[in-house]
Amino acid sequence: MTFATSMSRPDEVAHCSVRELSQRLAARDLSAVELTRHYLRRIDEYNPEFNAFITVDPEYALAQAREADRVLAAKDEHHPLTGIPVALKDSIPTAGLRTTAGSRILGDWVPPTDPPVVRRLRSCCAVVIGKANLHEFAYGGTSENEHFGPVRNPWDPRRVAGGSSGGSAAAVAAGLAAAAVGTDAAGSVRLPACQCGIVGFKPSYGRIQTAGLIPLGWSLDHVGALTRTVWDAELLVDAMSGRRRPRPDHRVDGVRIGLPSRFAFEGVDPGIAKLVRNAVATLTSLGVTIEEVDVPELDLSAATVYTIIAVEATAYHSRWWPERSEDYGADVRRKLAAAARLSADDYVQAHRARTQILEALAAALEEVDAIVTPTAPLTPQLVGQQEVDFAGRRLPATGGGVFSRLTAPFNLSGGPAISVPCGLTAEGMPAGLQIASAPGRDELVLRLAAAYENHAPSQPSDRRRATEATDE
DSSP: OOHHHHTTSOOTTTTSOHHHHHHHHHTTSSOHHHHHHHHHHHHHHHHHHHOOEEEOOHHHHHHHHHHHHHHHHHOSOOOTTTTOEEEEETTSOBTTBOOOTTSSTTTTOOOSSOOHHHHHHHHTTOEEEEEEOOSGGGOSSSOOOTTTOOOEETTEEEEEOOSSSHHHHHHHHTTSOSEEEEEESSSTTHHHHHHTTSEEEEOSTTSSOOTTSOOSOTTTOEEEEEESSHHHHHHHHHHHHTOOOOOOOOOOTTOEEEEOHHHHHTTOOHHHHHHHHHHHHHHHHTTOEEEEOOOGGGGGHHHHHHHHHHHHHHHHHTTTTTTTGGGSOHHHHHHHHHHTTOOHHHHHHHHHHHHHHHHHHHHHHHHSSEEEEESOSSOOOBTTOOEEEETTEEEESSSSSSTTTTTTHHHHHOOOEEEEEEEEOTTSOEEEEEEEOSTTOHHHHHHHHHHHHHHOSOOTTSHHHHHHHHHO
16 A cells, blocks of 8 residues: 555544644543554554564553553643654664664663663653664664565655664654654654655754664764654654753744755756755745855765764674674675774774864855755665666665765754655655754754745645645
8 A cells, every 4th residue: 555545544643743632632632542542553554564663562552651641630731742652763772662773683672771862751751652663773774674674665665764764754654653753873864754754853963862872873873853743843852852942933034044056956856856946945935045055075974974984883883793793684784894894094084074074064054044955865766776876877775875965964063954845756755855054053943944844835744735746
């Protein structure tokens, strides 16, 4: 069943925003147990096709839901996430619930304690509905997992869902969770969000603690939110960071945005480029000023990110590599073998390149307030496809920096970046607009994204509009 076909059976509960569900729970129109059971039934029905989850324990989820109902009944005030079913990427440990990182290495591990980010979610009485599938150890961009099977895109199950947080994105897009948490070292929240037609927000580096998580690259890893709306993403990130702030207004008149056209549109699918340019036009209609910027150093970003990741991943995996090399999937095994050949000099040179990129980005962001690009240059490839056409060349579909070319710079900078759905291509696949800024300017990025979301002509995360678009 394709996403378009499944739309013929609309589910107004499963495809509500977190904000709408929170209001219904507060009004006692719906209980947390009822809501959790609703999602569990959908997981039973749809997860065999999309493979968004590795581990789901109904009793584990329902016990949290019963506690949330007690809080909702006993308190006049509660957190908006109380009773909301949230999926967690399976590289985020959970006390009492299996955490595999998508690997045979940790196939039976049940963590004894929660890391800080999970403790914060539990303190809000959110319901951990299950552990989402991912690229093994987050080391890849397709979420094709040799051990647990590939995550399939809800818009077209023949295609990948993106990665490495593919299961988190597919769970939200398919209505199997109200929201999800992922991690992002080179685009691994924003890319699957884009490719599954939802919002993906990576806040500034360090805003959410990564302590206790299974890392890909320590100096690049961010925790991020995958949701149906920008408001939901901000809510989830605030909860995970321990902050609660008033929702900002969405006025953006006078904001200056930089568009690095050469970098942003090189090799980009023409349909995606057109949708992104239309999105930029929508922002200008709201009073945003668009300026051309040229940051040639951004071309170094993908190679720099992947060198840093390779060396830092080698350090983490030294506890198992090479003694247990055969327990890794083939693609991650190849990456770790290649990474083991890198030297300290390679790592130092990558950080020198990172400094160049940061200085160039900082200079550009003194002239403009934010930078916009497409999120992904191409629509997601077919499951099993090894190469893609990019700018007239055949390049690896994963690990070659094709899909993360536009997202990686903002892991290096540590600045906030968000992907917002900006329409459907002629193939009926979602495209994403990426908005990014300097570290600490999270509120600005969210304000721009919310303004665009509120004024965009259509959104693929709106199931009725998606159905209309794919039926045309």
